[in-house]
Amino acid sequence: MSDEAKNEDAQEPEAGQAAEAAPVPEATAPAPEAAAPTAGAVEENKDARMWGTFCHLSALLGLLGPISAGFGSILGIAGPITIWLIKKEEFEFVNDQGREAINFQITVLIAGIACLPLILVFGLGLLLLIGVFFADLVLVIIAGVKANQGERHRYPVCLRFIK
Numbered sequence: 001m002s003d004e005a006k007n008e009d010a011q012e013p014e015a016g017q018a019a020e021a022a023p024v025p026e027a028t029a030p031a032p033e034a035a036a037p038t039a040g041a042v043e044e045n046k047d048a049r050m051w052g053t054f055c056h057l058s059a060l061l062g063l064l065g066p067i068s069a070g071f072g073s074i075l076g077i078a079g080p081i082t083i084w085l086i087k088k089e090e091f092e093f094v095n096d097q098g099r100e101a102i103n104f105q106i107t108v109l110i111a112g113i114a115c116l117p118l119i120l121v122f123g124l125g126l127l128l129l130i131g132v133f134f135a136d137l138v139l140v141i142i143a144g145v146k147a148n149q150g151e152r153h154r155y156p157v158c159l160r161f162i163k
Helices: 003-011 046-064 072-087 092-121 124-148
Strands: none
Touching: 046 072, 046 092, 046 124, 072 092, 092 124
């Protein structure tokens, strides 16, 4: 046998002998971070669901003003932002749903303001403003019901300013 063949045989374990494995260092996995729940996750905590519902439904206070759609939405932001600021650290569900409610109310405010020049120019803005009002009303109620069921609701048309 050649010297190379002898060296290869010396490195291979014989039948019946276990090969000595070099110690494998334990892989240290990074500490798992608190993963954000998925959109389909259901919240089990009743208090979190209640405050998440309040985040959405408190936006209805903005619809009580005399010029409710558009400028009344400034009041619609006040309720969700107050609840969100107070409860966001206590419940992740409220943090998520509060941000969603605030973002939607900001979107409604922008849509309402965009309708104002259209009222002066075309008169069509009044119809759009009424549409914004009813869309806000219906979508907020739907979001409140979903939050009460523990679902993480996402509004269909929403600019996400707060992430």
